Amino acid sequence: MISYPTLPSSVSRRSNGLPVNSVSIALALGCILAGGGLQALTFNLAFSIIGVVLGVLVLLSLKMCNSWQRALVLRAGKIQGLRGPGLFLIIPFVDQVTEVVDQRIRTVPVHTRQTLTRDTTPVDVDAVVFWMVHDPLRAITELDDYEGSVSMVALTTLREVVSSSDLAVLLEDRRRIDDQLRDLIEVKTREWGVTVQAVEIRDVQLPDNLQDAMSRQAQAERERAARVTLASAERAVAVELAAAAKTYEASPIALQILQINRVFEMNKNRGTTILMPTTMADAMGSATAFAAAVQAATQTDSEAPSV
Template identity: 45%
Template sequence: MKKDAERLQMSTSGKKQRQPMRSALPFAIFLMIFVAAILGGAAGDNYLIVIAGFVVALLVSQSIKVAQQWEKAVVLRLGKFHCLAGPGIFFTIPVIDTTPFWIDQRIIATPFNAEQTLTKDNVPVDVDAVLFWMVWDAEKAALEVENYREAVSWAAQTALRDIIGRTMLSEMLAGREHIDNELQEIIDKRTAPWGVTVQSVEIRDVIIPEGLQNAMSREAQADRERKARIILGSVEQEIANSFLEAAKIYGDNAIALQLRSMNVMYESLKERGGLVVVPSQIADAAALGSCLGLQLQTKQKSKTDERQEE
């Protein structure tokens, strides 16, 4: 509910017509002339001076206009376009000239969105985006379209729906930059006749249904598990090939096999210690009896030598 209210506020903020800032200079001039007329009329005891001063003050104040640095005023004379005025102070003819439009020429950020729009693969998505644009021709913005702010907002929203309808969900999630550039070209082409240029378009968020999010999460998890099993199988294959090559070497060389058997026993005794029971076939194959006998004789001889020395 909160998300819907936020989107509604974002959508309406881009369509709201901003009121231009007005200067207090015309009102100050009106007061100065009118007060001077009152003082002059009171001094000469002539009320006609007061009335004439009020009319002059009103006409002068109505003829003086001040445009801010970032805006242009569209002046119509008897209903027809006369000129663009501003920024700064300018003068108009009261009653004959009117300034119905004050065009802001700064860069404007307009949020827009597309709700429950189907992608090319029939997936409903909600997309939020921001449009950065500015008025480069104030005359066209005032005369070619009724409300250029609202028109830009609607053009951006329809272009976004069109892009979503011919884009796959995977492309939308992975290629936002490409979609941003395409949106900018489409919107700029539509708004150029109105004197509006698009600076950039940025997609803020792409929301997909919760059920689809869970399905995509399970799919990604299954894909990762599949890759892990493939890697494990390739490792097992490499180990099996290594064992196969080692078996060929041991089959061709009996001494190598004996050395390997003795090394295995040595490593077992070295790491764990204790008693090792060796089957007779393995002992015969490794000639362990002869080795142990030689080892025993060597130990006995060393003990005899020690006694003789004593």
């Protein structure tokens, strides 16, 4: 059954208005208390009414945006501009704060399922898009839902790039794919007042049978490399043995001394008895005598007094 991709989910940071802030509440309470105090001094109810009316007007007219927010103000349906950050005034019942835009960098996860690459390999790709609103007025007035539009553009662009790339490129050259995705998405969203900071591919999932085939291929490559290394070592050993054979051919006594050394190495730890042919023993005996003579001559030379 074909699995169709779902829309990427993102946490919305849009607001249709501003909450009542602490500054306007404090000023409104001050107006109400001042009106109540004047009423207590003059015994005139009008001061309390005026204080309540002023407090309500302060609550309705004094708004505040955070440093990362911008508020769109409409006056009788016409755009008056953006307000914020900080405190600003509006005309109650005439002005209206319709949208509040968060200008911090946001992340949108993008998931594609069973997307065919250029070499017809189905893959599942997960990516993250980092973006921000650099022009809140255009983002609000030109798009009904700029967050959903960015998500849709990121999804379709990711599918296009995956479909036009080989599997090897997706697995080995992710940095170039990330840059290509960022450029393509930004071209489409720049006119909306949205800037794409970066795109990062988090994971590329392959089908199980393809993973098994790639694992077997990698194992075969490692085995081939091991055999080539072993063959190279054997060839080097053969070259050295050929050179040693020429040396032993030129000096039979050296070969006999080597044989004696091998017998000694075999017998020194195990304490075993070795049976050798008489001719081989005689040859070793002459070699031993020759070696002893050389050693004695060396000692005699070393002990001779110097003139």
